[in-house]
Amino acid sequence: MNPLQRSLIEKLGHDHGFEHVLPGAPHTVALASARHGARADVSLLSGAEGLFMIVEAATPALLPEMRRTFPNLSFAAGFAASSEAELAALLRRAASLARALPSQAARDFESEVSRRLSELPKGLGDTEVERLVRQRVGQQKFRSAMLDYWGGACAVTGLAMPELLRASHAKPWAECSTDAERLDVFNGFLLVANLDALFDGFLVSFDDAGVMLVSPRLSVDIQNRLGLRQGMALRWLSDQHRRYLAWHRERLHAIAGRSGMRAD
Known part of the structure; x- marks a missing residue:
């Protein structure tokens, strides 16, 4: 992941509900927020164009709701986005659910x-x-x-x-x-x-x-x-x-x- 790609992911996170960047692995951007407890780890898809997002949340209801919303982007380990727009939609929905769902x-x-x-x-x-x-x-x-x-x-x-x-x-x-x-x-x-x-x-x-x-x-x-x-x-x-x-x-x-x- 080059600096330009990292900056782009950080900006997408900031604009769509994940305003903080956490220290993490060199090939992953770890995003978080003060407004909710979810975390999104975004990395480049290996050998293909696109991005992969893993969501960690305190509430067990978040991931099923995410998978229901994005069945075509959902995989066992996370969510694959083929474009910036798809990643933005994933981040926005994860942030909204994290704010809304118990507790x-x-x-x-x-x-x-x-x-x-x-x-x-x-x-x-x-x-x-x-x-x-x-x-x-x-x-x-x-x-x-x-x-x-x-x-x-x-x-x-x-x-x-x-x-x-x-x-x-x-x-x-x-x-x-x-x-x-x-x-x-x-x-x-x-x-x-x-x-x-x-x-x-x-x-x-x-x-x-x-x-x-x-x-x-x-x-x-x-x-x-x-x-x-x-x-x-x-x-x-x-x-x-x-x-x-x-x-x-x-x-x-x-x-x-x-x-x-x-x-x-």
């Missing part, structure tokens, strides 16, 4: 809550104030993690306008038993506003294949007016989503009754 979001949450509570005037740090601070910060962190995980696009429609998107919990904030559940990026979906309202109100859910389920409380006319159509489904679904969806579907059934539910 980085939970660590960021606790740090931000502590900072905000320390800034309160003396006498205001009671239990109710702390609860409100934790809820506000948590909802902000959850939305940020959702935007990272879903690439800034609706989990169903693919609409990529953040101002129209909502971070919707499957198991509601108030009913989660821990902050880890509340901040778990798999406990919900990034949805366009009308789907968020329906999902939040237990009027739609998703089966274990990601296909939308519609409550019998929504007539065909209402579905048409809302833009719901047959075959609507999540763009992808992980195993970690399924336990929260099971909870969400049970609540939908409890509200709507167990008869007449259908997939549309």
Whole structure:
């Protein structure tokens, strides 16, 4: 690896979520970040044009998500990029996932809550104030993690306008038993506003294949007016989503009754 190649990789890392370069082997560029715990080791492909990236992360969910996103670039040991653009996409996705997946979001949450509570005037740090601070910060962190995980696009429609998107919990904030559940990026979906309202109100859910389920409380006319159509489904679904969806579907059934539910 010559100095020009090394500089190019370092710049790609800096521009796409890995702003630090760590000491490493002479033929590898080791990239890291202060914003998340992932590390990317980039080297030249032996005997071929391109680059090879090995990702190390604290969360076991990161690599499966990377392999799902880039099946054509995935190999047993890492990811092969044939161009700078492909390496940039790999780095960007690895950084986004590292920020979004447990438990980085939970660590960021606790740090931000502590900072905000320390800034309160003396006498205001009671239990109710702390609860409100934790809820506000948590909802902000959850939305940020959702935007990272879903690439800034609706989990169903693919609409990529953040101002129209909502971070919707499957198991509601108030009913989660821990902050880890509340901040778990798999406990919900990034949805366009009308789907968020329906999902939040237990009027739609998703089966274990990601296909939308519609409550019998929504007539065909209402579905048409809302833009719901047959075959609507999540763009992808992980195993970690399924336990929260099971909870969400049970609540939908409890509200709507167990008869007449259908997939549309």
